[in-house]
Amino acid sequence: MSLSSTLARRAAGKTAAPRRQLRGNARYAPTLATLGLFLAMFAVGAGMYPSFLSGQVFLNLFIDNTFLIVLAVGMTFVILTGGIDLSVGAVVALSMMVAATLLQQGWNPAAVIILVLLIGSTLGLAMGLIIHYFDIQPFIVTLAGMFLARGLCYVISLDSIPVTEGFFTGMAQAQIPLPGELFISPGVVLALAIVAAAFFVLHHTRFGRTVYAIGGNENSAMLMGLPVRTTKVLVYVLSGLCSAIAGILFSFYSLSGYSLAAQGMELDAIAAVVIGGTLLTGGTGYVLGSVVGVLVLGIVQTFIAYDGTLSSWWTKIVIGALLLAFILLQRLFTRKTG
Amino acid sequence: MNVPILQMRGITKTFPGVKALQDVTLDVNRGEVHAICGENGAGKSTLMKVLSGVYAHNTFDGEILFENEPCAFTSINDSEKRGIVIIHQELALSPYLSIAENIFLGNEIAPRGWVDWRKTNLEAAKLLARVGLDENPVTPIQHISVGKQQLVEIAKALSKEVKLLILDEPTAALNDEDSNHLLDLILHLKGQGVTSIIISHKLNEIRKVADAVTIIRDGKSIETLRLGGGEGGQGQITQERIIRGMVGRDLDSLYPDRTPRIGEEVLRIEDWTVQHPQDHSRIVVHNASLHVRKGEVVGLAGLMGAGRTELAMSVFGRSYGKAVSGKVFKYGKEIDTSTVPGAIAHGIAYATEDRKHYGLNLIEDIKRNISMAALPKLAKRGWVDKNRETTVANGYRRSMNIKAPAVSAITGKLSGGNQQKVVLSKWMFSDPDVLILDEPTRGIDVGAKYEIYTIIAGLAAEGKAVIVISSELPELLGICDRIYTLSAGHVTGEVPISEASQETLMHYMTQEKE
Numbered sequence: 001m002s003l004s005s006t007l008a009r010r011a012a013g014k015t016a017a018p019r020r021q022l023r024g025n026a027r028y029a030p031t032l033a034t035l036g037l038f039l040a041m042f043a044v045g046a047g048m049y050p051s052f053l054s055g056q057v058f059l060n061l062f063i064d065n066t067f068l069i070v071l072a073v074g075m076t077f078v079i080l081t082g083g084i085d086l087s088v089g090a091v092v093a094l095s096m097m098v099a100a101t102l103l104q105q106g107w108n109p110a111a112v113i114i115l116v117l118l119i120g121s122t123l124g125l126a127m128g129l130i131i132h133y134f135d136i137q138p139f140i141v142t143l144a145g146m147f148l149a150r151g152l153c154y155v156i157s158l159d160s161i162p163v164t165e166g167f168f169t170g171m172a173q174a175q176i177p178l179p180g181e182l183f184i185s186p187g188v189v190l191a192l193a194i195v196a197a198a199f200f201v202l203h204h205t206r207f208g209r210t211v212y213a214i215g216g217n218e219n220s221a222m223l224m225g226l227p228v229r230t231t232k233v234l235v236y237v238l239s240g241l242c243s244a245i246a247g248i249l250f251s252f253y254s255l256s257g258y259s260l261a262a263q264g265m266e267l268d269a270i271a272a273v274v275i276g277g278t279l280l281t282g283g284t285g286y287v288l289g290s291v292v293g294v295l296v297l298g299i300v301q302t303f304i305a306y307d308g309t310l311s312s313w314w315t316k317i318v319i320g321a322l323l324l325a326f327i328l329l330q331r332l333f334t335r336k337t338g
Numbered sequence: 339m340n341v342p343i344l345q346m347r348g349i350t351k352t353f354p355g356v357k358a359l360q361d362v363t364l365d366v367n368r369g370e371v372h373a374i375c376g377e378n379g380a381g382k383s384t385l386m387k388v389l390s391g392v393y394a395h396n397t398f399d400g401e402i403l404f405e406n407e408p409c410a411f412t413s414i415n416d417s418e419k420r421g422i423v424i425i426h427q428e429l430a431l432s433p434y435l436s437i438a439e440n441i442f443l444g445n446e447i448a449p450r451g452w453v454d455w456r457k458t459n460l461e462a463a464k465l466l467a468r469v470g471l472d473e474n475p476v477t478p479i480q481h482i483s484v485g486k487q488q489l490v491e492i493a494k495a496l497s498k499e500v501k502l503l504i505l506d507e508p509t510a511a512l513n514d515e516d517s518n519h520l521l522d523l524i525l526h527l528k529g530q531g532v533t534s535i536i537i538s539h540k541l542n543e544i545r546k547v548a549d550a551v552t553i554i555r556d557g558k559s560i561e562t563l564r565l566g567g568g569e570g571g572q573g574q575i576t577q578e579r580i581i582r583g584m585v586g587r588d589l590d591s592l593y594p595d596r597t598p599r600i601g602e603e604v605l606r607i608e609d610w611t612v613q614h615p616q617d618h619s620r621i622v623v624h625n626a627s628l629h630v631r632k633g634e635v636v637g638l639a640g641l642m643g644a645g646r647t648e649l650a651m652s653v654f655g656r657s658y659g660k661a662v663s664g665k666v667f668k669y670g671k672e673i674d675t676s677t678v679p680g681a682i683a684h685g686i687a688y689a690t691e692d693r694k695h696y697g698l699n700l701i702e703d704i705k706r707n708i709s710m711a712a713l714p715k716l717a718k719r720g721w722v723d724k725n726r727e728t729t730v731a732n733g734y735r736r737s738m739n740i741k742a743p744a745v746s747a748i749t750g751k752l753s754g755g756n757q758q759k760v761v762l763s764k765w766m767f768s769d770p771d772v773l774i775l776d777e778p779t780r781g782i783d784v785g786a787k788y789e790i791y792t793i794i795a796g797l798a799a800e801g802k803a804v805i806v807i808s809s810e811l812p813e814l815l816g817i818c819d820r821i822y823t824l825s826a827g828h829v830t831g832e833v834p835i836s837e838a839s840q841e842t843l844m845h846y847m848t849q850e851k852e
Contacts, residue, residue: 204721204722204724205717205720205721205722206713206714206717206720206722207720208722209706209709209710209713209722212699212702212706213699213702213706213710216699216700216701216702217695217696217698217699217700219695219696220690220695220696220697220698220699221699221710222657222678223654223655223657223678223688223690223696223697224678224682224710224711224764225655225677225678225679225681225682225711226710226711226713227679279701283699283701283702284701284702
């Protein structure tokens with residue numbers, strides 16, 4: 001189910017007061033603005049470079065960013081509760097290192113993947129419990145987690161470890177054909193499945209409701225008898241799990257493990273979530289918005305690749321500008337609600 | 339004697355939709371301790387904010403003469419320059435800075451821009467001696483008790499050459515010993531020529547220190563009483579007289595008719611004692627016992643700091659306080675309400691007095707706010723049935739008359755009355771046997787108030803047991819079957835409605851238990 005069809009359904013259900021209704025949906029505004037921006041950028045790209053309009057360029061946005069999509073999903077949960085997880089990039093690198101090392105030693109790929117997912121979730125659980133029991137800001141705890149995970153990478157190896165194992169190389173090369181000579185990678189299917197699962201969990205389960213309620217007003221959530229503490233721990237477990245999955249996906253993509261990989265990727269994930277319309281203080285936002293946020297980051301990169309004359313560092317500058325613009329948009333939006 | 343130091347004439351202050359002060363007059367003589375009395379929300383604090391420049395001179399009507407000169411303050415700085423210093427109820431000290439640093443904050447002893455720490459600490463020590471506080475000036479503020487912090491505030495005021503000291507409910511957060519010390523200090527300063535205005539509703543304190551009392555009710559100054567009925571006063575300072583002045587409001591608001599059908603006892607609280615969460619020397623609720631029956635509306639009356647909310651919240655899943663002790667019985671059987679989910683499971687609901695911070699998720703829509711406390715009812719194996727949620731919410735929107743375009747409207751955009759209806763809907767949906775409603779009509783306009791009263795009457799008629807906490811005595815008299823009064827954490831009275839009047843309630847509410 002896409003965001004627009006959800007919107008259509010909502011609008012169809014309430015035709016009684018269409019004008020007021022539009023205002024009531026102001027919280028979709030940042031997400032819709034991102035979607036609009038994405039479409040506009042795509043249109044401009046198509047105008048400048050005819051080959052831009054091909055479906056494969058669009059699909060490549062997904063193929064090249066599967067790991068970032070998964071990271072953004074986990075990060076959305078965390079930010080919706082009003083928290084932050086700075087460890088995700090380092091956990092991605094750690095997952096890649098662990099996977100590459102164990103595969104080199106001849107481990108079964110299934111066992112490797114399970115172990116990596118366990119490590120990621122356990123790190124998330126540990127950080128969540130510390131945040132909960134000692135009542136420390138998530139920023140500090142996950143910053144420590146980031147140093148820990150990154151440090152472990154260096155302990156494992158300073159060199160890049162190639163992955164030559166059959167299943168992983170198979171996944172790296174596999175293409176799932178789509179009609180019209182288009183294709184996607186298996187990673188895209190997995191990432192989109194995770195997005196769909198996250199969407200349903202956030203919007204259709206008690207757990208999801210509690211996530212929003214905590215970010216909206218933690219005091220009131222507490223006084224409603226909601227499982228505030230469990231939920232706050234669980235979002236970090238989810239984020240850790242997503243980081244591990246992202247690490248596996250990144251391994252499929254890069255076929256190596258390197259301790260310096262995924263530097264600053266936590267910031268890309270946060271940027272994608274915020275650009276996608278999730279309020280940094282929590283309480284409102286959509287996981288689908290975060291996906292669009294990732295696509296916006298991706299299309300900026302594509303633009304610069306197409307242009308050819310610009311240094312790739314322009315990506316960072318454009319992302320910075322976008323981030324600022326969206327924060328300003330959110331400020332405007334929350335001022336109205338407040 | 340009797341030289342006026344402050345004259346406030348015809349003060350009228352309007353907030354959007356509300357006249358907070360209307361033609362208020364206040365005369366304070368030099369060297370006296372002048373008390374200002376009034377119910378919660380009568381306008382006492384607003385008047386002091388007008389005086390101290392928190393509200394700039396062009397935002398209200400009227401005239402202020404200080405030492406016979408007209409004042410046009412635009413900020414606290416202006417009033418402090420003239421020697422008027424206000425100490426707010428919530429202390430304005432910086433917790434990590436030292437006592438000395440706090441005393442001279444914004445007023446540093448810094449010749450040529452360089453702070454002279456030796457002199458700062460020396461001067462601070464002198465000021466501390468004047469207020470009778472034996473602490474090292476370099477001690478961080480957070481390491482001393484609230485009572486001592488209050489004294490530091492006064493020391494700070496003295497450092498500014500204070501002529502008129504305003505204390506807003508200075509003893510509200512203090513234990514008895516600290517309160518007495520503070521009152522003695524006020525008398526001591528009076529001997530040194532400092533005039534004080536003290537806002538308080540503790541009548542025994544007023545009797546102890548005040549030379550004059552001005553009573554404010556519903557934003558109007560009612561009368562000024564002076565010791566010995568002296569010059570310019572309209573009468574003696576007696577407890578009865580003050581109470582009469584504070585409550586003399588007409589009972590003309592409308593309340594729905596109801597014939598109570600009271601059944602068996604539903605909830606009983608016994609020997610409930612609660613400690614302040616930070617300050618362990620303060621007992622906020624002392625051995626309180628009360629009960630409520632099926633179909634009954636029971637009121638909890640008390641002035642600010644009486645411990646009503648603290649009592650309710652500590653019963654509701656220990657949401658407040660430390661070292662809570664006592665027993666809760668439901669239908670005669672003892673129950674465990676030590677967690678919020680536990681209390682909800684036992685059929686208790688608590689609708690907070692602070693909707694915005696504790697009651698609602700303001701950035702979320704109506705239907706989700708309504709469903710949140712009883713989500714298990716709408717969910718199967720963790721999966722929320724959204725269609726039923728919308729149906730349920732729409733049901734409440736109609737039955738409670740929540741004025742909103744749709745149940746997907748954001749609660750933050752609703753009026754206070756409609757927000758309150760959402761809160762009530764939320765708890766009604768959890769289908770409790772006992773509802774504790776804390777200030778259910780605070781910040782709500784008159785029309786919506788009547789609707790809330792009707793809802794409360796309806797709940798009682800359904801057989802719910804309802805406890806209403808309210809600062810408005812006419813409201814309690816209008817809707818309750820029985821009223822408990824609290825004062826300083828003690829239950830001081832239990833009055834059936836047939837015997838209750840504003841005077842009797844206020845009498846119990848201002849009673850001090852030894």
